Amino acid sequence: MFDVTRYAIAAQSIIDAGRFLYGQGWSPATSSNYSARIDDEHIAVTVSGRHKGQLVAGDVMVVDLAGKAVQSNARSSAETQLHTVLYQTFPEVGAVLHTHSVKATVLSRLLPAGEPLTLQGYELQKAFSGIDTHESELTVPVFDNTQDIPALARQTGDWFRQHPGQPGYLIRGHGLYTWGRTMADCLRHVEAFEFLFECELETMRVRR
Ligand SMILES: CSCCC(=O)C(=O)COP(=O)(O)O
Ligand SMILES: [Zn+2]
Numbered sequence: 001m002f003d004v005t006r007y008a009i010a011a012q013s014i015i016d017a018g019r020f021l022y023g024q025g026w027s028p029a030t031s032s033n034y035s036a037r038i039d040d041e042h043i044a045v046t047v048s049g050r051h052k053g054q055l056v057a058g059d060v061m062v063v064d065l066a067g068k069a070v071q072s073n074a075r076s077s078a079e080t081q082l083h084t085v086l087y088q089t090f091p092e093v094g095a096v097l098h099t100h101s102v103k104a105t106v107l108s109r110l111l112p113a114g115e116p117l118t119l120q121g122y123e124l125q126k127a128f129s130g131i132d133t134h135e136s137e138l139t140v141p142v143f144d145n146t147q148d149i150p151a152l153a154r155q156t157g158d159w160f161r162q163h164p165g166q167p168g169y170l171i172r173g174h175g176l177y178t179w180g181r182t183m184a185d186c187l188r189h190v191e192a193f194e195f196l197f198e199c200e201l202e203t204m205r206v207r208r
Pocket of ligand 2: 031032033079098100174175
């Protein structure tokens, strides 16, 4: 059982995040999914297929950390396991956001297969929780868009257990996953990634 007040707060944070992310053009055409932790065993997550700029309370539901719906007949996001694996792996994670921006999508397709995106020397890296110098190296792995969500959940879980300080990943031709202690932290991470993706794309353009 979960606390209804905590659920309502989590659901509202998801609704507000959707309005912002859709407004930025980072969650077009029903793409993306969002979640927020309710307690040690439950998260609030978006219902599959909903318009993320027009979310209402009925577009958010509760699942347990195995991804099983709790007190709902709705179908949670098709990518629910990519969220639950992060809450299982990192007890401090309070929110997870998945977005489909043009920059994340294009950059993930331009990176050589098998190579992560490496970010270093950007002042804005300090926007990520726990990063206090632009000299640190951020590694953003790029996973293939296999459509096999259980396999991807295992892959991402394994990778981040070995690299617990890294703040997100890309799925090739698909989008970004990032997380944070709070929804505010998580939204800041999305914004920071978007800025850094634009810098990387602009650098590639200038160097051509
Ligand atoms: C229209 S985007 C295709 C599915 C997807 O990648 C996504 O992020 C949304 O899936 P959901 O089941 O969470 O609505
Ligand atoms: Zn997606």
